Amino acid sequence: xxxxxxxxxxxxxxxxxxxxxxxxxxxxxxxxxxxxxxxxxxxxxxxxxxxxxxxxxxxxxxxxxxxxxxxxxxxxxxxxxxxxxxxxxxxxxxxxxxxxxxxxxxxxxxxxxxxxxxxxxxxxxxxxxxxxxxxxxxxxxxxxxxxxxxxxxxxxxxxxxxxxxxxxxxxxxxxxxxxxxxxxxxxxxxxxxxxxxxxxxxxxxxxxxxxxxxxxxxxxxxxxxxxxxxxxxxxxxxxxxxxxxxxxxxxxxxxxxxxxxxxxxxxxxxxxxxxxxxxxxxxxxxxxxxxxxxxxxxxxxxxxxxxxxxxxxxxxxxxxxxxxx
Amino acid sequence: xxxxxxxxxxxxxxxxxxxxxxxxxxxxxxxxxxxxxxxxxxxxxxxxxxxxxxxxxxxxxxxxxxxxxxxxxxxxxxxxxxxxxxxxxxxxxxxxxxxxxxxxxxxxxxxxxxxxxxxxxxxxxxxxxxxxxxxxxxxxxxxxxxxxxxxxxxxxxxxxxxxxxxxxxxxxxxxxxxxxxxxxxxxxxxxxxxxxxxxxxxxxxxxxxxxxxxxxxxxxxxxxxxxxxxxxxxxxxxxxxxxxxxxxxxxxxxxxxxxxxxxxxxxxxxxxxxxxxxxxxxxxxxxxxxxxxxxxxxxxxxxxxxxxxxxxxxxxxxxxxxxxxxxxxxxxxxxxxxxxxxxxxxxxxxxxxxxxxxxxxxxxxxxxxxxxxxxxxxxxxxxxxxxxxxxxxxxxxxxxxxxxxxxxxxxxxxxxxxxxxxxxxxxxxxxxxxxxxxxxxxxxxxxxxxxx
Numbered sequence: 181x182x183x184x185x186x187x188x189x190x191x192x193x194x195x196x197x198x199x200x201x202x203x204x205x206x207x208x209x210x211x212x213x214x215x216x217x218x219x220x221x222x223x224x225x226x227x228x229x230x231x232x233x234x235x236x237x238x239x240x241x242x243x244x245x246x247x248x249x250x251x252x253x254x255x256x257x258x259x260x261x262x263x264x265x266x267x268x269x270x271x272x273x274x275x276x277x278x279x280x281x282x283x284x285x286x287x288x289x290x291x292x293x294x295x296x297x298x299x300x301x302x303x304x305x306x307x308x309x310x311x312x313x314x315x316x317x318x319x320x321x322x323x324x325x326x327x328x329x330x331x332x333x334x335x336x337x338x339x340x341x342x343x344x345x346x347x348x349x350x351x352x353x354x355x356x357x358x359x360x361x362x363x364x365x366x367x368x369x370x371x372x373x374x375x376x377x378x379x380x381x382x383x384x385x386x387x388x389x390x391x392x393x394x395x396x397x398x399x400x401x402x403x404x405x406x407x408x409x410x411x412x413x414x415x416x417x418x419x420x421x422x423x424x425x426x427x428x429x430x431x432x433x434x435x436x437x438x439x440x441x442x443x444x445x446x447x448x449x450x451x452x453x454x455x456x457x458x459x460x461x462x463x464x465x466x467x468x469x470x471x472x473x474x475x476x477x478x479x480x481x482x483x484x485x486x487x488x489x490x491x492x493x494x495x496x497x498x499x500x501x502x503x504x505x
Numbered sequence: 506x507x508x509x510x511x512x513x514x515x516x517x518x519x520x521x522x523x524x525x526x527x528x529x530x531x532x533x534x535x536x537x538x539x540x541x542x543x544x545x546x547x548x549x550x551x552x553x554x555x556x557x558x559x560x561x562x563x564x565x566x567x568x569x570x571x572x573x574x575x576x577x578x579x580x581x582x583x584x585x586x587x588x589x590x591x592x593x594x595x596x597x598x599x600x601x602x603x604x605x606x607x608x609x610x611x612x613x614x615x616x617x618x619x620x621x622x623x624x625x626x627x628x629x630x631x632x633x634x635x636x637x638x639x640x641x642x643x644x645x646x647x648x649x650x651x652x653x654x655x656x657x658x659x660x661x662x663x664x665x666x667x668x669x670x671x672x673x674x675x676x677x678x679x680x681x682x683x684x685x686x687x688x689x690x691x692x693x694x695x696x697x698x699x700x701x702x703x704x705x706x707x708x709x710x711x712x713x714x715x716x717x718x719x720x721x722x723x724x725x726x727x728x729x730x731x732x733x734x735x736x737x738x739x740x741x742x743x744x745x746x747x748x749x750x751x752x753x754x755x756x757x758x759x760x761x762x763x764x765x766x767x768x769x770x771x772x773x774x775x776x777x778x779x780x781x782x783x784x785x786x787x788x789x790x791x792x793x794x795x796x797x798x799x800x801x802x803x804x805x806x807x808x809x810x811x812x813x814x815x816x817x818x819x820x821x822x823x824x825x826x827x828x829x830x831x832x833x834x835x836x837x838x839x840x841x842x843x844x845x846x847x848x849x850x851x852x853x854x855x856x857x858x859x860x861x862x863x864x865x866x867x868x869x870x871x872x873x874x875x876x877x878x879x880x881x882x883x884x885x886x887x888x889x890x891x892x893x894x895x896x897x898x899x900x901x902x903x904x905x906x907x908x909x910x911x912x913x914x915x916x917x918x919x920x921x922x923x924x925x926x927x928x929x930x931x932x933x934x935x936x937x938x939x940x941x942x943x944x945x946x947x948x949x950x951x952x953x954x955x956x957x
Binding site: 231232234236237239241242244245246247248249250251252253254255257269272273276277280282283284285286287288289290292322323325346347375422425426 | 644646675676677678680681685687688689694695697699702704705706707708709710711712713714716717723735736738739740742743746747900901902903904907908909
């Protein structure tokens with residue numbers, strides 16, 4: 181197995197998908213010859229031609245409108261939005277069109293072939309508009325699937341599954357980890373399941389839940405907690421929509437405690453949805469209130485990014501507070 | 506540990522910053538490097554001038570293509586397109602069917618039988634003339650006032666009614682308001698209420714057709730109001746950049762609900778925008794079926810044979826209200842409406858057909874009567890047809906319902922069984938299930954309960 185970074189894993193997944201199915205197309209701003217501003221689509225145009233991997237004009241609503249049409253026609257578009265912060269001009273096309281295409285037509289038509297890739301998240305001195313985590317907006321939209329990988333191995337398997345899933349999928353890539361996260365990645369064509377969380381580490385006392393780049397943070401917090409004798413169970417949610425209630429509930433029934441962490445602001449963040457569902461499922465088993473460690477209810481800052489982010493120390497404190505409740 | 510973390514973060518930030526800066530630099534270099542004789546900033550070379558002269562746009566004026574006069578004769582020098590009798594009558598029938606359907610369904614709405622309706626009245630030539638110029642397998646992505654296109658392709662009266670009454674035989678499973686038709690068999694994309702979203706989708710659909718190489722194109726319809734949406738610009742720009750076989754058909758009918766076209770744009774209609782995209786464009790008298798047909802035929806040839814997208818602006822008039830919820834007397838005069846009623850596109854085509862002795866008063870009378878009867882009869886049947894089953898609430902959200910959706914449905918079913926009188930459409934199905942297991946309850950009872 182080769183050691184790849186997260187970008188290389190994504191590039192490999194796209195390469196495999198395009199080789200496997202000639203109806204797979206990759207496009208977006210700077211995606212063509214340049215290979216994307218992060219290089220996720222490097223060499224794809226050389227290998228598969230300009231008709232299948234190309235630049236689009238700078239118009240997100242057009243990119244996704246175009247992608248919806250292609251998917252409805254039976255193609256398998258993989259559209260890139262350069263930063264998740266810039267996905268909002270396409271909000272109408274995603275929320276009113278992609279998500280409702282099958283439902284409103286009674287399944288006469290669908291855009292199940294569509295995958296939208298977008299780098300998300302902070303920690304890279306990107307300020308307000310290169311740092312956001314918009315997963316919760318889309319989690320409120322039935323018909324979409326929302327997926328966030330945590331490392332190269334996961335990114336490749338989940339992206340291949342997303343491209344081949346018969347539903348429109350939003351695939352948010354943790355750009356802070358693009359080059360920082362490396363790991364063993366099989367060269368083969370493999371898929372990891374959508375809608376299924378993964379228990380990354382088993383533990384007894386408390387459940388820690390996150391997704392994407394935040395997984396690294398809760399793993400570090402768990403190390404700190406273990407030193408204090410607290411046994412942490414760590415879960416990667418992987419899919420935000422639909423999400424795996426069963427795996428999380430099973431864990432919390434065992435540990436009785438839950439800390440959820442995401443970079444996005446607290447209010448209306450996806451942790452709120454998880455907390456509500458888990459208290460319903462596990463009410464009599466809870467030893468302490470479900471805790472959320474998140475960004476502040478502010479736009480994403482720049483100079484004070486470190487203060488804003490839900491880092492390992494904030495998660496560690498939440499673990500201790502939960503244990504001592 | 507802390508220092509390590511700091512360094513790690515610094516490196517990540519640096520790598521990221523480098524990527525952005527590097528990217529920006531490369532763009533900059535590209536901008537300021539010029540190859541002699543070839544510009545990389547525009548698609549043509551530009552001469553230098555030494556006084557600040559602004560263009561006003563009036564340098565261009567766009568004529569209107571017209572063939573048929575209101576009296577049914579051709580303009581001098583005009584030649585009718587090559588249309589045989591069968592095709593001409595197929596078009597005419599579709600126009601009359603559309604008019605009759607619209608009249609009857611608006612009346613039904615006024616009687617309270619239907620919640621909502623939208624008429625195509627006055628625009629039948631624009632919609633049906635253009636559809637008739639396509640191959641029947643070309644894709645249509647319409648806005649909402651293009652029922653005539655479906656009529657032309659053979660959508661049956663039953664199919665219209667089932668959609669409008671949202672019954673269990675509606676392809677859309679009763680999920681959308683009346684007039685949101687769709688047909689996979691007839692290559693007519695299901696209507697979506699948000700305006701202009703279909704326009705960039707048409708560009709994408711047609712790009713897929715181009716790659717498939719089967720010689721088909723997509724036509725997308727929209728009003729002059731919807732052309733103000735960003736999706737319009739996105740679609741046209743992408744279509745010419747990527748050389749896509751798509752026809753953008755603008756029905757400039759004068760009004761976006763109450764807003765007149767002159768408050769929608771300062772320019773000379775929608776057509777001049779094509780220059781900005783380097784797109785082929787034609788303006789056509791939208792009430793002249795022959796001109797619309799010929800223009801679209803030519804546009805299709807450009808699209809399919811040369812991958813040239815085309816913009817057609819059909820100048821027409823929405824003779825009816827925007828929808829059954831609208832009252833035009835608040836924003837336009839009877840006199841204006843009357844002037845356009847004089848330009849009725851159906852009457853114009855009928856006169857042309859009569860001039861060729863392809864149509865007569867008797868045939869007109871028979872057709873009108875047959876269609877009226879058909880509309881009323883199918884309406885009665887559709888109205889009595891049961892509502893879609895409760896499960897259809899959760900199907901088609903995804904390819905298969907999720908665990909959460911199945912749980913939500915089970916909970917809802919239990920609730921409906923608790924209060925059946927509050928949910929008659931669905932509760933009647935449960936009583937049907939029970940009686941099917943037991944004895945009595947005729948099918949008439951069931952449909953009456955489930956009707957509406």
